Ligand SMILES: C[N+](C)(C)CCCC[C@H](N)C(=O)O
Ligand SMILES: O=C(O)CCC(=O)C(=O)O
């Protein structure tokens with residue numbers, strides 16, 4: 001039996017105080033009868049214990065109990081022949097791993113798990129690395145630390161705007177800006193010269209500009225030059241943009257270059273805060289909004305502009321392993337005919353949508369700001385909804401969309417979790 005060849009060694013984290021445990025081979029099925037215990041030498045020290053099962057290794061390290069599949073373990077060997085540390089790429093051909101592979105020997109010392117495979121290859125795994133990278137470890141973490149807000153929470157936090165020069169010329173300024181942006185989903189840069197060119201320089205400092213049917217850097221006024229209500233003086237209810245793209249734009253940049261008139265304030269609402277309220281009040285609504293796929297559509301035939309875009313996806317998008325929200329698609333103007341939902345679900349979906357809308361419309365969730373020349377707003381279009389009050393007079397905005405991956409890339413390079 002393979003399990004008889006194992007080194008039956010169980011050690012406390014401090015190594016030498018470890019004890020041997022006789023683990024009885026039992027043929028197929030869970031092999032282990034004796035529960036693994038940990039024997040730390042110091043009472044409060046984290047400890048490590050392991051147990052072998054038919055297809056996985058159960059490893060307890062500190063407070064994390066990990067179930068590590070043998071194929072997964074072989075696939076994640078970081079030895080020089082399996083992994084190129086220079087490029088951080090796997091060299092091992094995963095398809096060459098026997099899907100019934102089992103380790104021949106297991107050993108754990110205070111920092112490392114050692115596995116010997118049937119061909120003699122030895123893999124070492126740092127215990128800290130396993131705790132961070134195992135499913136169980138990942139489940140306990142959030143991908144994106146955030147502060148969900150309503151108007152009061154945001155205002156009380158007194159999140160500062162970042163000065164343009166510090167944003168452009170110092171890593172500290174850029175990092176502070178990105179930290180605010182990641183936490184709240186909105187961030188401001190001030191003292192920016194009110195031109196499209198200067199706004200573009202700002203955008204390029206953190207990302208690559210995402211060119212769309214609206215162009216790269218866009219200007220817009222209420223001239224109805226495009227077939228969309230944004231190009232009028234009408235009020236716009238809270239929404240996210242480009243819901244009709246298969247991948248909605250990640251970030252939207254707004255710079256109001258001119259407004260001679262009244263009204264035109266910008267409305268901002270934290271979509272994740274509202275969704276979280278729905279989750280607590282009625283989890284079945286949350287689940288429907290996260291499961292039911294819908295289409296959004298953009299049909300334009302104005303002047304020389306002819307476009308037809310369709311995007312498919314649920315209103316709420318969550319990571320399945322921890323239920324963490326990562327994208328809200330909410331635009332009642334651009335929502336297409338619902339033809340992807342069977343009749344016995346559609347009414348429940350409308351109830352769920354109503355519950356979310358009611359949350360999004362609670363006055364205490366509304367943050368109203370008047371954009372002024374010189375103050376540039378960055379909005380996480382995967383999280384924060386924007387809208388605007390109707391206005392009079394001449395109002396000109398410029399801005400652009402940014403590719404999300406590149407904003408997060410910049411944040412990670414500055415040491416932020418993104
Ligand atoms: C920002 N800019 C004026 C260029 C485009 C506006 C797009 C408007 C569209 N209804 C949507 O929500 O996606
Ligand atoms: O005019 C505004 O302030 C915003 C309009 C809008 O929603 C957009 O351009 O995406």
Ligand SMILES: [Fe+2]
Pocket residue numbers: 230239240241386
């Ligand atoms: Fe918009």
